[in-house]
Amino acid sequence: MLTPGRSLTMHAESGRELPRVEAFEALYNMGCRPRQGEVIMIAGRSGTQKSGLALFWVAEMGLPTLYFSADMSAFTASSRLASMATGDTTEMVEAGMAEGGRYRETYVNALAGSRITFSFGSPITWRAVDEEMEAYVELWDSYPSCLVFDNLMDFDSAESDYTEQMAVMSGATELARATGATVIVLHHASDKSWEAKSDPWAPPSRDQVKGGLSEKPELSLSVALDPHSQEYRIAVIKQRMGPSDPTAKRYASLRCHPEVTRFSKIERVTLFPPPEPKPWTPTAVLDKR
Template identity: 95%
Template sequence: MLTPGRSLTMHAESGRELPRVEAFEALYNMGCRPRQGEVIMIAGRSGTQKSGLALFWVSQMNMPTLYFSADMSAFTASSRLASMATGDTTEMVEAGMAEGGRYRETYVNALADSRITFSFGSPITWRAVDEEMEAYVELWDAYPNCLVFDNLMDFDNAESDYTEQMAVMSNATELARATGATVIILHHASDKSWEAKSDPWAPPSRDQVKGGLSEKPELSLSVALDPNSHEYRVAVIKQRMGPCDPTAKRYASMRCHPEVTRFSKIERMTLFPPPEPKPWTPTAVLEKS
């Protein structure tokens, strides 16, 4: 048992705010305060760059991260990181890796300082999580600061079983408490609701998140992408220690750059898509190196 004072003293460090990311300024201005040791859910419909956002977020925070990916292949995840680091499109990264030589070396070196460790496999099992955590501690003598699970429905037996999904959320909470790590878990919102059909580029409300599981984490973010303007909309539909809007009508906007897996502040709104990226050429890569 702990008195309130002792509890506050012991856990003050684990509850500190996560390092801020410049691209998320509009989200912070809404009162969103992601904290260390919390369970955070990113929910959205299919094709809304949930994985890209999670990858960008942990990369920009530059904290030791263990990323469990059942939704992305190993090459997709690593090429996205290389694209993010160099500003080259994923197609350019793929072409450069296939070309080999100095081009391959350029992209490999761009990932040298990354603090993200991946675990690939589908479905995600808790046995695999335990083994990866043990290996991580053996290698670094510390728990990771962040754990990312991409995504909830890719856990073993959790594709459609509500009981299993609830068990995943409970285990994720226990893991966050035991290790002090921030747990970011990705999840789907309904693509078949009336709102999804009538306003597909609006962040889904809390009741559209599958299984009602967005109520379990300390912080739940609802995301949507407008493919015409590349405006990325993020709503805070649950926040235990701050303002939230379960309807997702109030949201923060940022710019999404899916071709390079980057996000940025919106300086000026435009209704036109960005120009098409230039095709990959060996000269373009070598100039950057």
């Protein structure tokens, strides 16, 4: 049992804001404040670069991260990281690794400073999570600062069972409280709703997130990608300690570079109007003569 003052003192460090990522400036300007120790959901329809965003986010923050991936293969995840670090496309990374020699060495060296540790396997089980956490603590003598679960429906028995999905979210919350780690959970939004068909490049609203599970985390982000302009849209549909819009009509815009698994700010170009023409006067006509 803790008094409010003791609780604030003990948990002040865990509630600090996460390191800011330059590409997310538009998101921060909307009042979004992701914090250490929170459960964060990234929800979106199929093919909206949810895994790429999560991987880019934790890589840019540079925090020790344990990434559970059932959605990406081991090679896809590692090649995306190498692509992000070098600026080469994933196809170039794949070709270079196949070529071997100095090309392989370049990409392997590019990953030497990464603080991301992967765990691959499908489905994700809590037993596997416990074992990986024990191994991580044994290796580093501390808990990871971030945990990523990619994704919610890849947990054992949670593919379509709402009760199991709720149990996963409760387990993620308990894990965040016990370790102080930020837990990022990726989840799907409906592809069959009327909104998904009529406006597929808009972030899904809170009620389109499958199972209504976006209400459970402290922060829920809804994402969408326009494949024509590569504009990446992020809406804050739930935020316990800040503004949010459950309709997802208000969103931040980023530029997505899927070939190198990077995101960047959209630079706004200000077009200055041309100077106004001088008024006509008889004197001006005489001067021209």
